[in-house]
Amino acid sequence: MEFVETRGNDGNHPKTVSFSEAILNPSASFGGLYVPKSLPTIDEVFLQNHLNSSYKELAFAILKLFQIDIENALLKEALDLYDKFDDPSNPVPVVKVEENLFVSELYHGPTRAFKDMALQPFGYILAKLAQRRGENYLILAATSGDTGPATLETFKNRDNVKVACMYPAGGTSDVQRLQMVTEDGKNLKVIGIIGNFDDAQTALKNLLASQRFKETLAQKDIKLSAANSVNFGRIIFQIIYHIHSYLELVRRGEIGMGDATNIIVPSGNFGNALGGYYAKKMGTPLAKILIASNANNVLTQLINEGRYDLRNKELIKTSSPAMDILKSSNIERVLYDKFGPERTKELMESLQEQGFYELSVDELQSLREDFDADFTLDSEVKEIIKEYALQKNYLMDPHTATTIKLYKKYSSDKNVAYSTAEWTKFAPTVLVAIEGERGVRDQEALERISKKLGVKIPEPIAALFHKPIVHDLVVPKEQIEEEILRFL
Numbered sequence: 116m117e118f119v120e121t122r123g124n125d126g127n128h129p130k131t132v133s134f135s136e137a138i139l140n141p142s143a144s145f146g147g148l149y150v151p152k153s154l155p156t157i158d159e160v161f162l163q164n165h166l167n168s169s170y171k172e173l174a175f176a177i178l179k180l181f182q183i184d185i186e187n188a189l190l191k192e193a194l195d196l197y198d199k200f201d202d203p204s205n206p207v208p209v210v211k212v213e214e215n216l217f218v219s220e221l222y223h224g225p226t227r228a229f230k231d232m233a234l235q236p237f238g239y240i241l242a243k244l245a246q247r248r249g250e251n252y253l254i255l256a257a258t259s260g261d262t263g264p265a266t267l268e269t270f271k272n273r274d275n276v277k278v279a280c281m282y283p284a285g286g287t288s289d290v291q292r293l294q295m296v297t298e299d300g301k302n303l304k305v306i307g308i309i310g311n312f313d314d315a316q317t318a319l320k321n322l323l324a325s326q327r328f329k330e331t332l333a334q335k336d337i338k339l340s341a342a343n344s345v346n347f348g349r350i351i352f353q354i355i356y357h358i359h360s361y362l363e364l365v366r367r368g369e370i371g372m373g374d375a376t377n378i379i380v381p382s383g384n385f386g387n388a389l390g391g392y393y394a395k396k397m398g399t400p401l402a403k404i405l406i407a408s409n410a411n412n413v414l415t416q417l418i419n420e421g422r423y424d425l426r427n428k429e430l431i432k433t434s435s436p437a438m439d440i441l442k443s444s445n446i447e448r449v450l451y452d453k454f455g456p457e458r459t460k461e462l463m464e465s466l467q468e469q470g471f472y473e474l475s476v477d478e479l480q481s482l483r484e485d486f487d488a489d490f491t492l493d494s495e496v497k498e499i500i501k502e503y504a505l506q507k508n509y510l511m512d513p514h515t516a517t518t519i520k521l522y523k524k525y526s527s528d529k530n531v532a533y534s535t536a537e538w539t540k541f542a543p544t545v546l547v548a549i550e551g552e553r554g555v556r557d558q559e560a561l562e563r564i565s566k567k568l569g570v571k572i573p574e575p576i577a578a579l580f581h582k583p584i585v586h587d588l589v590v591p592k593e594q595i596e597e598e599i600l601r602f603l
């Protein structure tokens with residue numbers, strides 16, 4: 116399988132690259148992204164054959180369809196990391212919550228958020244490729260809370276890869292912070308930045324632009340890579356669970372083979388939703404991909420009105436911080452798939468230069484054939500968490516709660532909603548929702564919710580409050596470069 120570029124080729128990059136090239140060096144011509152030249156197809160025979168496959172068997176079969184340049188043994192080792200999930204025989208449980216609402220729980224991995232689904236196997240493969248090539252990589256991450264822990268966890272103590280992770284000091288939940296600052300590994304550096312998430316991202320951008328930083332990397336023969344969701348190595352693992360969830364409904368007799376379901380995806384950078392779009396394009400019987408947002412509703416506007424508009428928009432901090440995003444990178448891959456590289460380049464340049472782009476009537480119609488979208492405000496999120504926890508006996512985190520409005524709109528169809536984080540990562544918000552009490556910190560909120568609702572606090576979360584802190588560095592953003600150079 117060859118990979119091509121969403122904004123066309125600039126003559127300096129190769130015209131096509133292999134999968135391993137695309138994941139090691141993910142930046143393509145004109146600031147674009149790598150996409151597969153064509154998508155493999157799955158048909159009813161494939162789905163029927165995998166009706167009783169385990170998650171890992173299904174994953175392996177799907178990866179093989181892409182004909183990527185990674186050999187079977189390595190793919191299998193990477194997929195074995197799903198054995199670290201709560202139930203190795205079923206890493207992604209699908210729970211029936213209402214007659215037409217099934218929640219596919221993507222958070223049963225080591226850091227309790229869906230980032231593990233892709234980062235666990237992806238990190239393993241990336242490190243193995245680096246080792247084989249005798250190359251050293253630095254992964255830089257600026258995180259608002261979930262990407263950081265999952266990136267550290269997957270690369271911890273792997274040779275040939277170092278990770279430097281920056282988080283806004285005071286800007287994450289206690290659980291998220293502890294997941295990072297207690298993560299012990301010789302190749303990991305975690306730095307708190309005095310400031311907010313924007314400051315952490317700005318620090319990262321300044322670093323990438325710094326001549327001294329580039330020279331040091333060159334001197335030490337270290338290459339830069341990225342583990343964020345624009346890396347196709349993450350996307351490929353995010354196709355699998357959409358197909359798994361579909362098969363799960365067939366297996367249980369909830370739908371017949373070939374009947375279509377909707378999926379509802381809490382979205383930020385659009386990696387998860389893109390995985391669903393690819394699953395649909397490949398042949399999984401999915402009717403609509405329903406995009407759930409919070410108050411940062413750029414995607415709702417795009418899908419409902421055909422305008423991606425950043426003018427006069429400021430990032431709003433919400434109770435679902437992993438979805439607090441204005442520039443949703445992976446939508447570009449949908450634009451490419453539907454409208455081709457020239458048009459994608461034009462649209463993305465318009466966004467860069469003028470802060471917006473507008474689709475034609477036909478283009479919008481094409482987008483709406485696959486997608487619908489809505490957004491949910493924090494006040495509504497709290498009501499939803501409360502309603503489901505107290506009346507429907509299902510506890511969800513604030514990200515997951517954003518899916519419910521779309522479920523209600525489509526409740527006469529079968530819907531699979533994705534749960535992208537466990538409630539334990541956002542216990543203070545959940546406590547506000549069900550008891551109305553504000554200002555309680557994570558540890559106490561966890562215990563109170565656990566007692567009230569009789570739900571378990573998983574061991575990796577409970578243990579965080581007793582683990583030694585190994586990264587206690589908090590610095591102003593001007594000092595980041597120095598700290599990372601020292602680490603290298």
Ligand SMILES: *Cc1c(COP(=O)(O)O)cnc(C)c1O
Pocket residue numbers: 228229230261262344381382383384385386387388437438514535536
């Ligand atoms: C990353 C994340 C999202 C958003 O996922 P995208 O693939 O970037 O759209 C949603 N919820 C949680 C909890 C996340 O960590």
